[in-house]
Amino acid sequence: MSGECHDEVCITCSDQLLAMVVSDVDVPARIARGTIDGADVEVSIDLIDGVTAGEVLLCHGGVALQRGLPLEVGA
Amino acid sequence: MKFADEFRDADLARALGARIAAESGDKHWKIMEVCGGHTHTIFKYGIEDLLPSNVELVHGPGCPVCVIPMGRLDDGIAVAHEPGVIFTCFGDLMRVPGSTGSLLDAKAAGADVRMVYSPLDALKIAQQNPDRRVVFYAIGFETTAPSTALTLMRAKAEGIRNLFVFCNHVTIIPPMKAILDSPDLKLDGFLGPGHVSTVVGIRPFEFVTNTYGKPVVVVGFEPLDILQGVHMIITQIHEGRCEVENQYKRVVHDDGNPKALEVLSRVFKLRSHFEWRGLGFISQSALELQDEFADYDAEKVFSVPGVRVADPKACQCGEVLKGVLKPWECKVFGTACTPETPIGTCMVSSEGACAAYYNFGRYSRARERERVLASGEHSNGNGNGHANGAVAEHDLQPIPVQAR
Ligand code: SF4
Ligand code: SF4
Numbered sequence: 001m002s003g004e005c006h007d008e009v010c011i012t013c014s015d016q017l018l019a020m021v022v023s024d025v026d027v028p029a030r031i032a033r034g035t036i037d038g039a040d041v042e043v044s045i046d047l048i049d050g051v052t053a054g055e056v057l058l059c060h061g062g063v064a065l066q067r068g069l070p071l072e073v074g075a
Numbered sequence: 076m077k078f079a080d081e082f083r084d085a086d087l088a089r090a091l092g093a094r095i096a097a098e099s100g101d102k103h104w105k106i107m108e109v110c111g112g113h114t115h116t117i118f119k120y121g122i123e124d125l126l127p128s129n130v131e132l133v134h135g136p137g138c139p140v141c142v143i144p145m146g147r148l149d150d151g152i153a154v155a156h157e158p159g160v161i162f163t164c165f166g167d168l169m170r171v172p173g174s175t176g177s178l179l180d181a182k183a184a185g186a187d188v189r190m191v192y193s194p195l196d197a198l199k200i201a202q203q204n205p206d207r208r209v210v211f212y213a214i215g216f217e218t219t220a221p222s223t224a225l226t227l228m229r230a231k232a233e234g235i236r237n238l239f240v241f242c243n244h245v246t247i248i249p250p251m252k253a254i255l256d257s258p259d260l261k262l263d264g265f266l267g268p269g270h271v272s273t274v275v276g277i278r279p280f281e282f283v284t285n286t287y288g289k290p291v292v293v294v295g296f297e298p299l300d301i302l303q304g305v306h307m308i309i310t311q312i313h314e315g316r317c318e319v320e321n322q323y324k325r326v327v328h329d330d331g332n333p334k335a336l337e338v339l340s341r342v343f344k345l346r347s348h349f350e351w352r353g354l355g356f357i358s359q360s361a362l363e364l365q366d367e368f369a370d371y372d373a374e375k376v377f378s379v380p381g382v383r384v385a386d387p388k389a390c391q392c393g394e395v396l397k398g399v400l401k402p403w404e405c406k407v408f409g410t411a412c413t414p415e416t417p418i419g420t421c422m423v424s425s426e427g428a429c430a431a432y433y434n435f436g437r438y439s440r441a442r443e444r445e446r447v448l449a450s451g452e453h454s455n456g457n458g459n460g461h462a463n464g465a466v467a468e469h470d471l472q473p474i475p476v477q478a479r
Contacts, residue, residue: 017218017270017326044195046225047334058273058326061215061222062193065332066273069325 017058019068025051032057032064083120083298091302092125099309103129105261106308107398109251110268111138112296114428118435120298130305133262133398134428136250136354139215140167141396141420141427143243144352145386148173150379151212151241155186157377161204163197164212166190171423174384194226194240201230201238210373212241217274220244220362221335224342227368241373242363244343247271248279249360250351255287259399264308266301267293269323274339276331280319288317295323342368350383352420353393392419395428402432409433 020034020041032045036059044063045051057064108114114134117123123132136142152173155162162178169178169190182188191197197211213223223240230238247268254260267280272293280291290311294304304322311318321327342365349361364372373379386392389407394400402408402421412418414430421427 017273044222044225047221047332047338049334060270061219062195063222063225065218065221065270065335066326066328 017060017065020057020059020064022051022053022055022057024053088120088122088125088298088302091299091306092127095130095302095306095309096127098306098313099127099130101129103131104263104309104312105131105133105398106264106266106305107133107135107254107262108266108301109135109247110266110271111141111427111431112270113266113268113294113301114138115431116296116298116301118431121435122298122301125302126305130309132305133260134395134402134431135254135265135398136351136396138421138427139219139245140171140423141392142245142250142351142354143168143171143214143420144350145172145174145384146350146380146382147243148178149175149384150374150381152176152178152181152186153380154210154241154373154377155181155188156184157208159207160187161200161207161209162186162188162212163191163194163200163209164188165192165214167423168212168214170417171420172417194223195229198226198230198235198238201235202233205237208237208239210239210241210377212243214243214245216245216247216268216271217339218270220343221274221332221338224338227342227364227371228338230371231368236370239371239373239376240364240368242343242361244362245349245351246345246360246362247275248282249357250354251280251283253351253354253357253360254397255283255289257397260397262289262398263312264290264292266304266308267291267319269293269295269300269327272321272323272327272331274331274335277319277321277327277329284317284319290317291319293319293321293323293327295326341365351396352386353396387418390419392421392429395419395421402429405429 018036020036020043022032022034025032030044030046031042032051033042035041043057043059048057048064048067051057056068058066058068108117117132148171154160155178164178169188171177178188194211194213197209201209223244227240265283277293283289283291290308292304292307294300300322307320307322321329343362344365345359346361346363348356348358350356351360369375391400391405395402395405407418408429412422414422414433417423421429423430
């Protein structure tokens with residue numbers, strides 16, 4: 001596997017969801033920014049309504065698919 | 076303590092394994108985990124070693140990389156070689172062998188092949204390179220398809236005309252049905268795919284209980300999730316129930332994500348049929364772009380060879396994907412076929428059963444493997460009782476079959 005793989009599992013080409021803690025939301029651009037395991041990421045929030053900073057999103061392929069429990073990332 | 080740690084507690088895992096052992100009786104139970112992510116967890120955490128020997132986990136077809144047939148990959152490689160094309164795909168796909176090489180080989184030969192983490196990255200590349208044609212080679216189940224759909228909707232809304240999608244998205248229900256209809260395999264229950272269910276919900280699996288009388292438990296991806304799912308299936312059988320249950324309630328809603336489903340139906344329609352590696356053609360098992368998005372459809376815009384290519388004779392990915400053979404029962408496992416030199420797709424993606432077994436499982440199960448190979452109780456298809464590796468060179472070559 002490539003060195004970029006998360007936890008040796010395919011993070012984008014496979015069936016994984018990764019938990020992101022939202023740091024800020026750009027509503028007009030429909031984008032949330034945050035961190036996944038310390039790395040800065042940006043995801044589309046087209047499929048989740050009313051996203052706010054501090055919550056946890058479960059993301060796949062650059063898109064948030066579901067809200068996660070805060071505990072999902074150990075917060 | 077991290078949340079995940081609670082789901083990896085070794086003492087709790089052993090206790091659950093003991094309960095499963097106590098409640099499963101003497102009969103042999105075969106439970107299929109549909110999703111490649113589960114396969115990965117099972118091998119990584121040695122879950123099979125915690126289960127009694129009469130509870131067998133069968134690895135299903137749920138790795139999106141593993142099910143791409145060689146001919147489709149050859150089509151993608153041909154598009155990557157077209158002048159002026161920037162070809163984008165997820166990283167795993169770059170190493171999958173086509174009939175004459177991989178996308179990595181195409182890149183080495185001069186094609187502009189780039190790894191992306193999201194189709195939205197491909198859209199950005201298209202915006203930055205208006206004079207180039209950017210192709211995104213889309214793979215994945217219902218978890219991944221919404222990001223492709225959103226990307227196309229954005230491209231259309233923003234008037235971007237140099238992005239094209241080569242669509243290989245597949246759907247999970249038809250292959251499950253094909254497996255249930257397969258006479259080779261008798262299963263007693265399913266661990267349902269947690270992340271696909273985030274999008275589709277749990278109701279689409281009701282046909283498994285209603286038509287086939289097999290329990291389904293949608294489970295998460297931590298070791299205790301999987302063990303609890305196995306326990307829930309055994310309990311259902313024990314109590315004479317047959318239901319779709321949701322163990323992964325902390326993420327999966329029973330109705331899935333309705334917005335994602337709406338986006339999927341706006342952008343995609345079902346193909347009449349699609350070839351799955353190892354499973355053959357399955358009707359209505361994959362997605363193609365709606366006519367409204369035809370201008371973005373790489374298969375319509377580029378000319379693709381469309382040649383079906385059969386797997387090398389030695390490759391037994393089909394049997395592995397159907398759960399009929401364990402990875403190590405393939406005659407080239409760990410010899411001619413390794414993650415460094417994969418012959419079949421199941422060895423490429425870390426979620427493929429063969430790669431997962433190679434990376435995590437082969438030592439812990441070595442004794443059982445030796446026992447089975449020595450006794451010849453399981454046919455590995457070579458019919459001569461040879462251990463892995465006794466394969467002629469020509470059996471390692473792919474076989475062009477016919478024009479599609
Ligand atoms: S999962 Fe991500 S990092 Fe790993 S190979 Fe695929 S694209 Fe690359
Ligand atoms: S060992 Fe290789 S050829 Fe055999 S089933 Fe696995 S991936 Fe396919």
